[in-house]
Amino acid sequence: MSIKKLGEQTLKYKKPPIINSYYSIVGPKEGKGPLGKYFDMVLDDDLIGQKSWEKAERKMMFDASINAIKKSKFKVTDIDFFIAGDLLNQIISSSFAAKDLQIPFLGIYGACSTFCQGLIFGSVLIDGGFANNVLVATSSHFCTAERQYRYPLELGNQRPPTSQWTVTGSGAVVLSNSGKGLKVTYSTLGKILDFGLKDPNDMGSAMAPAAAHTIIQHFKDTGFTPKDYDLIVTGDLGVIGKDIASEIISNQEYDISNVFSDCGTMIFTPSQDTHSGGSGCACSAVVSCGYIFREMEKGIFTRVLIVATGAMLSKASYLQGESIPCIANAVTIESK
Amino acid sequence: MDYLMAFVVGGLICVIGQILMDSTKLTPAHVLVLFVTSGAILSGLGIYNKLISIGGAGATIPLPGFGHSLVQGTIQDIKQIGILGVFTGGLKATAAGISSAVLFGYIMALLFNPSRK
Numbered sequence: 001m002s003i004k005k006l007g008e009q010t011l012k013y014k015k016p017p018i019i020n021s022y023y024s025i026v027g028p029k030e031g032k033g034p035l036g037k038y039f040d041m042v043l044d045d046d047l048i049g050q051k052s053w054e055k056a057e058r059k060m061m062f063d064a065s066i067n068a069i070k071k072s073k074f075k076v077t078d079i080d081f082f083i084a085g086d087l088l089n090q091i092i093s094s095s096f097a098a099k100d101l102q103i104p105f106l107g108i109y110g111a112c113s114t115f116c117q118g119l120i121f122g123s124v125l126i127d128g129g130f131a132n133n134v135l136v137a138t139s140s141h142f143c144t145a146e147r148q149y150r151y152p153l154e155l156g157n158q159r160p161p162t163s164q165w166t167v168t169g170s171g172a173v174v175l176s177n178s179g180k181g182l183k184v185t186y187s188t189l190g191k192i193l194d195f196g197l198k199d200p201n202d203m204g205s206a207m208a209p210a211a212a213h214t215i216i217q218h219f220k221d222t223g224f225t226p227k228d229y230d231l232i233v234t235g236d237l238g239v240i241g242k243d244i245a246s247e248i249i250s251n252q253e254y255d256i257s258n259v260f261s262d263c264g265t266m267i268f269t270p271s272q273d274t275h276s277g278g279s280g281c282a283c284s285a286v287v288s289c290g291y292i293f294r295e296m297e298k299g300i301f302t303r304v305l306i307v308a309t310g311a312m313l314s315k316a317s318y319l320q321g322e323s324i325p326c327i328a329n330a331v332t333i334e335s336k
Numbered sequence: 337m338d339y340l341m342a343f344v345v346g347g348l349i350c351v352i353g354q355i356l357m358d359s360t361k362l363t364p365a366h367v368l369v370l371f372v373t374s375g376a377i378l379s380g381l382g383i384y385n386k387l388i389s390i391g392g393a394g395a396t397i398p399l400p401g402f403g404h405s406l407v408q409g410t411i412q413d414i415k416q417i418g419i420l421g422v423f424t425g426g427l428k429a430t431a432a433g434i435s436s437a438v439l440f441g442y443i444m445a446l447l448f449n450p451s452r453k
Contacts, residue, residue: 143450157364158364
C-alpha cells in the first residue's frame, strides 16, 4: 500500500528532506543577465580552458558538485549517492563527472526537467531511509546542445525567432535527513503529454500542456490552491510557452497569474537577444540554486512550486517526423 | 549600374531567404536545398539566364546560381558526350565552387575555433 502517495501523481514525504547546501555555476552570458549577482560562480570563459565544450560542461558539473559538498560541511565520502543527468547523448557530462567524484551514481534523463527529477529521486532515497545525504546535480551548455540538437556552431546558422537559448551552467544540491534548511515537502511526477507539435525551435509551446497538466494535477492531488504558494515557476517554457500554460491552467479555474513565473524568462533580458528565453537542464537548476533558494532563505518566498519541464525528443525522432512528447516534474519547497 | 543591379538582385534573393527563415518552420537546410533546386528549375526553363543578365553576380553568387551552374553544366555535357553527361556535367561545372568550399572550409577550421554567438 503506497502510504506516501497523494492522489494520482503526487508524493508527500513523511520526513521532508532538507536542502543542506546548493551551488550554481553559470557562463558569462547568464552572468550578465538579471540574476547575475545571485550565482555562486560566473565563468569568464565558457570553455573554462578545456579542449572541447563537452569537457567544459562536465567540469562545470564537477565543480558545482564539489562546491555544494564543501558548503554542506560534509566530506565527499559522507555523500551516499550522486544523482545527475544532462542533455548530452548517454548523459556523458554526468557520468564523466561521476567518474571524478567517485560517489555511487544514478544517472537520470529528463531533458530540461532533470533538476526536479533529481530532487524527487534524491528525496525518495532520503525519506525512504535509504540514504543520509544525496547529491543532486544537472548541467547544460549552449555549445554542446547546439551541436547535438540543432547544428554545430561552425555552420554559423541563424536562430529562428521562437528558439530558446540553452543556458550554460550547472546546479548542484546536497539533500540530507538532518540539519537545518529549506525542505522538499511534496513532489508531483508528470505524465508524458504530446499534442502533436513538431518544431524543435519552439519547444516552449510543446511543453506548455505538460507543465499545465502537472500543476493542475498537483493542486488536485494535494488540495492546495494558487494561494498556498508565493511562487510557481516553470523551468523553460519561455515567453510563448508561459502564456499557453497560463491559459490552460486558468481554463481549469485556477488563477496562478499573481505567482506564476518561468526560469527561462527570468535568466536573460530581452536585450540579450535570446529570442524566446533560456532553456536547458541548467535553466531551472541555476535559477533555483542561485535565486529562488537564496530568496527563500531571506524570507521573500516561503512556499515555492518548481515545475521543471522537459521535451523528450531526440535528433532521430525529429528527423523521422515525430512530434515532441513532453513532461513536467514538480517539487514543493518550503522554508518553514 | 551593373553594381547597383547586382546589389538589388542579390539582396532580394537573400530577403526571400530571410522571410523563409523568420516566417516559416523551414530549417536552414530546407532553405538551402530550396534555393539550389529553384535555381536549377528556373535554369532549365531558361528563366535564370534572364535574371543573370539583369543582376550579374547578384544572381550567380547566391545558391540559386549554384543550381543554375549544375543544370547548365549538365546540358553542356550531354551535348558534348551524350547521355553520360547527365552524371558528369553538373559536377564539372561546379568543381571550382565545391573544391574551394571544401579547401577553405578546412583551412578555416584549422585556423579558428567556432564562436558561441
